[in-house]
Amino acid sequence: MIILGIDPGFAITGYGVINYVGNKFKVMDFGVITTKADLPHPQRLLLLEKSLVNIINTYKPETMSIEELFFNSNAKTAIQVGQGRGVALLCAARADIPVFEYTPIQVKQGVTGYGRAAKTQVQQMIKILLGLSEVPKPDDAADALAVAICHAHSFGSMSKVLNSV
Numbered sequence: 001m002i003i004l005g006i007d008p009g010f011a012i013t014g015y016g017v018i019n020y021v022g023n024k025f026k027v028m029d030f031g032v033i034t035t036k037a038d039l040p041h042p043q044r045l046l047l048l049e050k051s052l053v054n055i056i057n058t059y060k061p062e063t064m065s066i067e068e069l070f071f072n073s074n075a076k077t078a079i080q081v082g083q084g085r086g087v088a089l090l091c092a093a094r095a096d097i098p099v100f101e102y103t104p105i106q107v108k109q110g111v112t113g114y115g116r117a118a119k120t121q122v123q124q125m126i127k128i129l130l131g132l133s134e135v136p137k138p139d140d141a142a143d144a145l146a147v148a149i150c151h152a153h154s155f156g157s158m159s160k161v162l163n164s165v
Helices: 041-059 075-094 104-112 119-130 139-154
Strands: 002-007 012-021 024-034 063-067 099-102 160-163
Touching: 002 041, 002 075, 002 139, 012 041, 012 139, 024 041, 024 119, 024 139, 041 075, 063 075, 063 139, 075 099, 099 104, 099 139, 104 119, 104 139, 119 139
Parallel strands: 002 063, 063 099
Antiparallel strands: 002 012, 012 024, 099 160
């Protein structure tokens, strides 16, 4: 099963593509999509959309897993991240890819077995589970891989389907 993990953002969106077959992981790609602050807001969303469509067309994921938004006290930031997340969901819907949503606690549980694990513990487990020589960088890419791993480990039990196609 090819899984596209998304750590949603506006300025930086992390993505990770893994293939999960027979309880084994193979990393296909990971990285970040960045948008420059000096671009007009609609152009930044369009850049995010074009980049995600390219990733989807390249790897043909069977599912998308995405982290639920963590709302902080900065409403403007939360709205912008929500808009970036909306673009990711729209890209999945257009490609008929089912989307699964996970809370940060579910992601930590799915990767480390402990829902309150520290970020460094999650990153080390990503490195081990994916057979990487080092922790994926930047953090947004590592977080996206964690969401994909979480989905692989918990598909059908802890997942909440946002859309089923």
